[in-house]
Amino acid sequence: MAFGKRATGAAAPAPASSSRPAAASAPAASAGAKLPGATAPPKPAAGAAPLVPKGTGTGAGTGTGAGTPRASGAPSVVKEPEPTAAAAAAATKDEESYYQVKTSVFDSLLDAVDLTQLGRMDAEAKRDELSDICREIINVKGYMLSPSREESLIADICNDVLGLGPLEPLLARDDIADIMVNGANKVYIEVNGKIELTPVRFRDNAQLMNICQRIVNAVGRRVDESSPICDARLLDGSRVNVIAPPLSLDGPSLTIRKFKKEKLTLEKLVDFGSASKACAAVLRIASASRCNILISGGTGSGKTTLLNCLTRYIDTGERVITCEDAAELQLQQPHVVRLETRPKNLEGAGEVSMRDLVKNCLRMRPERIIVGEVRGPEAFDLLQAMNTGHDGSMGTLHANTPREATSRLENMIAMGGFNLPAKAVRDQISSAIDVVVQASRLRDGSRKITHVTEVVGMEGDVITMQDLFVYEYTGEDERGKVLGRHRATGLRPHFWDKARYYGMDRELMAAIEETA
Numbered sequence: 001m002a003f004g005k006r007a008t009g010a011a012a013p014a015p016a017s018s019s020r021p022a023a024a025s026a027p028a029a030s031a032g033a034k035l036p037g038a039t040a041p042p043k044p045a046a047g048a049a050p051l052v053p054k055g056t057g058t059g060a061g062t063g064t065g066a067g068t069p070r071a072s073g074a075p076s077v078v079k080e081p082e083p084t085a086a087a088a089a090a091a092t093k094d095e096e097s098y099y100q101v102k103t104s105v106f107d108s109l110l111d112a113v114d115l116t117q118l119g120r121m122d123a124e125a126k127r128d129e130l131s132d133i134c135r136e137i138i139n140v141k142g143y144m145l146s147p148s149r150e151e152s153l154i155a156d157i158c159n160d161v162l163g164l165g166p167l168e169p170l171l172a173r174d175d176i177a178d179i180m181v182n183g184a185n186k187v188y189i190e191v192n193g194k195i196e197l198t199p200v201r202f203r204d205n206a207q208l209m210n211i212c213q214r215i216v217n218a219v220g221r222r223v224d225e226s227s228p229i230c231d232a233r234l235l236d237g238s239r240v241n242v243i244a245p246p247l248s249l250d251g252p253s254l255t256i257r258k259f260k261k262e263k264l265t266l267e268k269l270v271d272f273g274s275a276s277k278a279c280a281a282v283l284r285i286a287s288a289s290r291c292n293i294l295i296s297g298g299t300g301s302g303k304t305t306l307l308n309c310l311t312r313y314i315d316t317g318e319r320v321i322t323c324e325d326a327a328e329l330q331l332q333q334p335h336v337v338r339l340e341t342r343p344k345n346l347e348g349a350g351e352v353s354m355r356d357l358v359k360n361c362l363r364m365r366p367e368r369i370i371v372g373e374v375r376g377p378e379a380f381d382l383l384q385a386m387n388t389g390h391d392g393s394m395g396t397l398h399a400n401t402p403r404e405a406t407s408r409l410e411n412m413i414a415m416g417g418f419n420l421p422a423k424a425v426r427d428q429i430s431s432a433i434d435v436v437v438q439a440s441r442l443r444d445g446s447r448k449i450t451h452v453t454e455v456v457g458m459e460g461d462v463i464t465m466q467d468l469f470v471y472e473y474t475g476e477d478e479r480g481k482v483l484g485r486h487r488a489t490g491l492r493p494h495f496w497d498k499a500r501y502y503g504m505d506r507e508l509m510a511a512i513e514e515t516a
């Protein structure tokens with residue numbers, strides 16, 4: 001074993017949790033395994049304690065608390081699940097005994113091991129070490145568990161000590177797009193565009209809050225009653241939002257937009273039917289020939305994904321600067337500077353807004369500026385950039401149609417207090433933006449590009465636009481799947497000249513003619 005056991009050994013009765021704060025808070029500190037850099041350890045034991053249903057004796061807040069039946073060396077038998085699903089009561093009992101065993105093993109683990117020592121090992125080694133010790137404890141205590149049950153118990157304990165507890169199994173699944181935790185007892189996930197409730201539960205809101213704190217501490221932020229809203233990021237890049245009581249009424253609310261390991265590409269979007277081949281080709285050419293592109297859509301409609309896809313066609317020689325609230329984009333190019341905004345600190349100072357970042361970008365000799373999400377006065381600076389030689393800049397924005405996207409931009413600028421006449425702002429928009437791509441999540445959960453629309457100029461006071469592709473609904477099949485097709489309007493793209501300049505006019509012609 002890499003570090004010493006305490007004198008008492010595994011089977012010795014543990015002192016009350018309050019008398020060993022170091023051990024109790026250690027698992028929290030060692031959250032570094034998952035989240036290096038975690039600073040302030042959360043409240044002792046609250047999150048580190050094993051999952052114990054309320055009322056089994058390990059009262060909330062006391063963590064590994066007294067009162068848990070402790071097996072002190074005497075062999076005890078844990079029943080395997082009944083083969084017949086007949087008795088729900090038996091299942092509950094079974095679950096209870098599982099939790100009892102878990103609590104007991106967990107407590108012994110805390111006694112046996114100085115968990116702070118784990119901090120120096122790498123994640124894999126920590127897990128191995130902990131698993132070995134747990135196995136030993138189970139042996140010493142004489143619990144009879146089936147191998148699969150023993151493995152899941154050990155995995156559970158490791159998740160509580162090293163990771164994000166009950167969230168771990170969900171985080172490990174790559175098919176989940178979002179995890180939504182509404183208080184300790186309701187955890188929803190989004191799979192294939194549909195939201196479903198999971199059986200995952202937290203012991204109580206204290207444990208959930210503790211896990212939220214671990215997550216945000218890891219990126220140097222904090223969340224508590226005095227600053228109950230916080231954005232953060234997991235190590236793997238997943239984006240996290242926490243809103244805690246008193247603002248959220250039924251316990252902390254945690255939302256995780258999971259980072260997909262497997263990156264979507266335009267080709268895959270075509271395979272999924274999110275775009276037609278021709279539509280994807282036009283988008284690829286628009287990106288490569290440095291059009292200024294705005295991606296519009298609702299929450300979770302696939303804007304960021306689309307933006308990521310389009311950035312693949314940026315030439316590797318270009319200097320690209322990305323500005324985001326929580327870094328999600330993953331550019332493949334070698335010459336990329338990634339910037340992230342910062343919320344204000346407790347004293348209300350130190351905020352660095354998106355506008356600050358975009359303005360600063362302009363002094364960094366960018367060739368393209370990519371803004372993760374345009375939602376405020378930075379719209380003005382982005383348009384300026386697009387109009388002053390930073391062609392090929394891109395951003396996403398929240399709107400339901402391409403036309404609405406332009407008026408949203410206008411509103412953002414108006415709200416920013418620039419005091420410009422509406423006509424001047426529209427002029428700016430029409431000369432800056434080349435293409436608006438509209439993303440939508442349809443009612444069957446599928447995501448589609450519903451419009452590829454060009455901004456072509458001004459007619460009087462009105463911005464004129466032309467659709468290159470529109471998605472047309474034709475109905476739905478017997479399973480409720482939306483049917484439709486991407487129709488090319490056959491119009492000659494306005495960015496033709498740009499495409500020609502970059503030697504892609506033939507490809508563009510081919511793409512347009514293919515379906516016209």
Ligand SMILES: Nc1ncnc2c1ncn2[C@@H]1O[C@H](COP(=O)(O)OP(=O)(O)O)[C@@H](O)[C@H]1O
Nearest residue numbers: 177260272274298299300301302303304305447
């Ligand atoms: N065309 C698509 N087909 C299937 N899933 C998609 C598609 N586009 C995006 N997704 C998935 O939908 C989720 C939300 O996408 P995201 O781009 O983050 O949305 P937004 O930025 O609009 O909020 C992600 O998990 C992503 O992998």
Ligand SMILES: [Mg+2]
Nearest residue numbers: 303304305373
């Ligand atoms: Mg997004």
